[in-house]
Amino acid sequence: MRWLLGFALSIALAVSAQAQETRIAAVVNNTIVTVDDLNARMNLVMKSSGIPDTPQNRQQLQTRILRTLIDEKLQLQEAAKYKVVASKDDVDRALENIEQRNNMPAGGLTKYLSSAGIPRSTLVDQVTASLVWNKVVQGRYSSDVSVSDAEVQDEIVRIKSDFGKPQSHVAEIFLGMDNPTQDTEIKALADRLIDQIGKGAQFSAVAQQFSQAPSAATGGDIGWVTPSQFGPPLDQAIAKMNPGEISYPLRTSAGYYILFLIERRTPGENSVDDTQLSMVEVVLPLTPQSPPQEQQKVFAQAQQISSTAKSCGEMAQIARDKGPEFSTQTPNVRAGDLPPELKDVVMGLKIAEASKPVPARGGVGIIMVCEKKEAASALPSNDQVYEQIMRTRMDQMARRYLRDLRRSAYVDIRG
Secondary structure (H helix, E strand, C coil): CHHHHHHHHHHHHHHHHHHHCCCCCEEECCEEEEEHHHHHHHHHHHHHHHCCHHHHHHHHHHHHHHHHHHHHHHHHHHHHHHHCCCCHHHHHHHHHHHHHHHHCCCCHHHHHHHCCCCHHHHHHHHHHHHHHHHHCCCCCCCCCCCCCCCHHHHHHHHHHCCCCCCCCEEEEEEEECCCHHHHHHHHHHHHHHHHHHHHHHHHHHHHHCCCCHHHHHHHCCEEEECCCCCCCCCCCCCCHCCCCEECCCECCEEEEEEEEEEEEEECCCHHHHHHHEEEEEEECCCCCCHHHHHHHHHHHHHHHHHHHCCHHHHHHHHHHHHHHHHHEEEECCCHHCCCCCHHHHCCCCCCCCCCEEEEECCEEEEEEEEEEEEEEECCCHHHHHHHHHHHHHHHHHHHHHHHHHHHCCCCCCCC
């Protein structure tokens, strides 16, 4: 009997030790969010957005990041309920899109996460939740949401009435609010994000991590909007902003918006942002921790490539010689989709002119533009208007769906 009691005691102690080792941040129905999960996501948010990793910022952003992880658990559980999965190809394509948006070479994202001490699974989990949730929402509501021809024509009439007036290229961060009791908390978060962006955090990266709108996948970019597209208070705020400015938190019935005015144009005039580019880039790997001697060597190599490459064919050959992980060939990209600092460099280049060495994720880059195609402004087609209305309505359905899941879920947030 004594040995049985001793055996039971040893089992209990082992279970207790394991429970302490795997500390729980939240219980979501039948799954958990561990403290390790929370810390890893916090590191990803800080590193990717440029928000300084200080105890104060962690304390102020931790609640929101934990709630995002809880929402992702609910989305994954709902996907499992309907047997919806994201394939490896789906995830790989999403990660490749992130690399392209951030001007990284193939494989650069994995190297960046490794150098930052962030498990790759942290980003994969985030991407997977987004992919399966989109599939679930489409499967549940796509047949229920309809847009009539009359609605499309009414929207085109409205757009035509604004034709000739200045249009605005806008990016957004949307912070949803399920009930009025969250107003103070969400407003404080919006103020905090605006403060961090003003101190140097990238708007697009902050949008990717915090915005609850579908545009988060593209860094918050919603493209060109007309003067009467949203209604007050968003239209009024956009009208008062200058290019490069960020709005104050804008309260709506659904939550708070933070807007960034990228550029203005008048329909009928060419926009630099609409220029289509074909480019080749070579990235020489280099980390901030590299010794000065290594940094000088890499910059000298980059300068030599910049000075000697005289055609896209030569740049492509250099890229092939360096290996696919150090090169990116982009056959068709919109200038406005490039990071602002990179767009300035690219638009200042002539065809087949290599750039000077420029900072790139994971190293030092040299860029060459192979083709530029200017695009004139035009009214959207019926299909484009239809898709825009559909996206807006599906987004509304997705928000309600997730809100209902939150309300019916068992969620225990631990201290």
